[in-house]
Amino acid sequence: MADAVLSHRWQITDFGRQHLQHAELPIPQPGPGQILVRVEAASLNYRDLMITDNAYGWTPPLPFVPGSDLAGTVLAVGDGVTRWRGGDRVISTFMAGWIDGAMPPDAFALGGPGPGTLASHVLLDAQWAVAAPQTLSAAQASTLPCAALTAWFALAEQGSLRAGQTVLIHGTGGVALFGLQFARMHGAQAIVVSGAGDKRDKALAMGASHVLARDSDWPAAVRELTGGRGADHVLETVGGANLGRSLQALAQGGRLSVIGVLAGGEIRGSAYDAIRSRATIQGLSVGHRRALEDMVRAIDANALQPVVAAEYHSDQVPEAFAHLEHGAFGKVVVRF
Structure with a gap:
């Protein structure tokens, strides 16, 4: 056998x-x-x-x-x-x-x-x-x-990702890079936030529309890059206070998928930002x-x-x- x-x-x-x-x-x-x-x-x-x-x-x-x-x-x-x-x-x-x-x-x-x-x-x-x-x-x-199914479930299954939308992706790990690939597959643009310059270069080479430094004012940059609208989807792989900043970058009616807890398991952010953007905040279990x-x-x-x-x-x-x-x-x- x-x-x-x-x-x-x-x-x-x-x-x-x-x-x-x-x-x-x-x-x-x-x-x-x-x-x-x-x-x-x-x-x-x-x-x-x-x-x-x-x-x-x-x-x-x-x-x-x-x-x-x-x-x-x-x-x-x-x-x-x-x-x-x-x-x-x-x-x-x-x-x-x-x-x-x-x-x-x-x-x-x-x-x-x-x-x-x-x-x-x-x-x-x-x-x-x-x-x-x-x-x-x-x-x-x-x-x-x-990793792949987490990104797919957040964007395609639950998020109904479609062409022309913007996906904000944190990091360059497995979930993040699958999110980038699925965004491109569906005709959406991907904005990647990463703390490492060499990884930002690699994300650009993979087809990210824009890459932003982790220590920059990336919520403001996301809004500027989208004509003030913000991101339709966020793959939140960091957690903690980063989630609050992601809310600031979210478009009206946008979806924020809580995936990672690298910066801590607490959800920290402004309810005003969630209300302003009419945000859907969803936890993902693959x-x-x-x-x-x-x-x-x-x-x-x-x-x-x-x-x-x-x-x-x-x-x-x-x-x-x-x-x-x-x-x-x-x-x-x-x-x-």
């Missing part, structure tokens, strides 16, 4: 990346309704770093395998599974149990509290996977379940499986190429986490 005797995985037995350790276990067997996936690539999210360091607000049971995103091949299926068969290329869904519509109360994320993906073999419920894009490598496809399937079709149809900052071999997971912590332009991927 499988192509190896043992499954290899990375786990923590105590909190902190210094406790990441490699382990070998027998390859698991799929039970009823499950699939066994041979992992070819797993991408890292900042959330994985926070959970590993026990800084996420949720304490995982130990030992714990981090990681929520994978791309791989189905090796075997359990009883009753008709959705997949051996040899199918798949990617994971981030929110297990959320198929469409409103998120059910019993849905949960992979990589905490659901199973982690930094392993050579992973058991998934057959409903927790979708067909991988035909146009992407495994490393590229592994970047989609969390998205459902149907939206992921829609996004995969759009990626294939438009030949979108995810930005992979670096690929690390499966014996270099500590180095991959260090790269993630120091800030990456795009996604950090581990190959198995």
